[in-house]
Amino acid sequence: MDSNRLQRVESQIQKDMAEIFREFAQNKFPGVLFTVSSVRISADLSIARINISLFPVKDKKEILDYVSSEKASIKNQLVRKMKGSLRKMPELYFYIDEALDREAEIDRILKNGGESPIK
Secondary structure, three states, X not given: OOHXXXXXXXXXXXXXXXXXXXXXXXXXXXXXXXXXXXXXXXXXXXXXXXXXXXXXXXOHHHHHHHHHHOHHHHHHHHHHHHOOOOOOOOEEEEEEOOHHHXXXXXXXXXXXXXXXXXX
């Protein structure tokens, strides 16, 4: 598949998933910020790996499990938003993006004057 088309599809799915998760958070998890940090689709458009960031949440696995259990409903909403731009919607897989947590940990270490293990 043309890489430009694949990038456009990834971008559109990321935008539409952000809207779906905004509504999802308002209804199911008030006060939780869902961010779709990236979407990667296989070349044959059969699999979409969606990385989400959750803030401020202690038990991210619980929310990820709930989102995964609602995968069919989320996929149906995505199909409606994309309005037939794909013949077949890819299978959705959700992952937690830990980048914000790693960044916060690095900031904490730097603020506490932590020494680097590299000398």
